[in-house]
Amino acid sequence: MNRxxxxxxxxxxxxxxxxxxxxxxxxxxxYKSPTCGCCGSWVEHMKANGFHVKVVEEDDVTAFKRRFxxxxxxxxxxxxxxxxxxxxxxxxxxxxxxxxxxxxxxxxVSVPGMPVGAPGMDGPAPQPFSTQLFDERGRARALESYRPxxxx
Numbered sequence: 646m647n648r649x650x651x652x653x654x655x656x657x658x659x660x661x662x663x664x665x666x667x668x669x670x671x672x673x674x675x676y677k678s679p680t681c682g683c684c685g686s687w688v689e690h691m692k693a694n695g696f697h698v699k700v701v702e703e704d705d706v707t708a709f710k711r712r713f714x715x716x717x718x719x720x721x722x723x724x725x726x727x728x729x730x731x732x733x734x735x736x737x738x739x740x741x742x743x744x745x746x747x748x749x750x751x752x753x754v755s756v757p758g759m760p761v762g763a764p765g766m767d768g769p770a771p772q773p774f775s776t777q778l779f780d781e782r783g784r785a786r787a788l789e790s791y792r793p794x795x796x797x
Contacts, residue, residue, distance in 0.1 A: 671745070673698045673732070676709045677723035684723040687765030690797060694738030696727075711751065716783035719755040735763035737797060740776045740789050751778045751782050754788055764797055771795060 675693055679682035679702040688698050703709065709724050713731045722736025730746045731753030744754050754762050757775045762771025771793035777785040 659794035668711055670696050670742075671728040672696075673725050673727040673741075674701060675723055675725040676701050676706045678702070678704065678706060681722055682785045683735070683759065685765075686767070687723065691741070692736055694797075695743075696738065696741075713754065714752045714779075714781060714783075716779060716785070718785075719757045719779055719785060721756060721759060724773070733757075733763050735759065736776055737764050737789075737791070739797075743789070744778075749778060750780070751779050754778050755785070761795055762793055762795055763791075 655759065669670075673696045675688055675691075675698060677688075677700060688700060691698050691794070706724055708724075710720055710733070713724060713726065715724060715731060715733045719733055723734065725732040727741060730744055730751065732741055732744075733753060733755035735756045736754055739755075740754060756774055757777060759766055760772045760774040761768035763774055772790045775790045776788040778788040779785040
């Protein structure tokens with residue numbers, strides 16, 4: 646097998662693996678502003694990590710945050726639903742996969758605000774941040790912590 650053929654076979658196997666992984670993951674439905682670029686970048690991060698993503702563009706996502714039980718202090722720019730959980734903001738795909746695997750008693754997970762360096766939040770000075778698991782009373786606890794340099 647020549648080098649080009651090996652590369653082609655590797656590319657096909659990688660694509661098949663990504664498709665199989667996506668088939669095992671539930672759909673992510675993202676509610677975001679039509680003008681938010683960082684939300685679109687987060688969607689691409691989720692797709693690159695095997696998720697099928699449906700985007701619902703809304704001028705005001707605040708009503709969705711209230712309806713889905715996102716506490717104000719944990720809010721960010723977009724809100725998503727996946728596997729019965731709320732995913733608020735720039736949560737790494739690895740944390741979403743952990744949430745889906747472990748199935749904790751929680752409403753969802755959040756990355757409060759918009760920390761530079763979180764998936765979709767590119768910038769020159771990445772910040773440490775944490776994902777916050779939250780319950781129906783709005784109580785939160787850290788799920789995972791991240792420090793630069795990130796490897797998404």
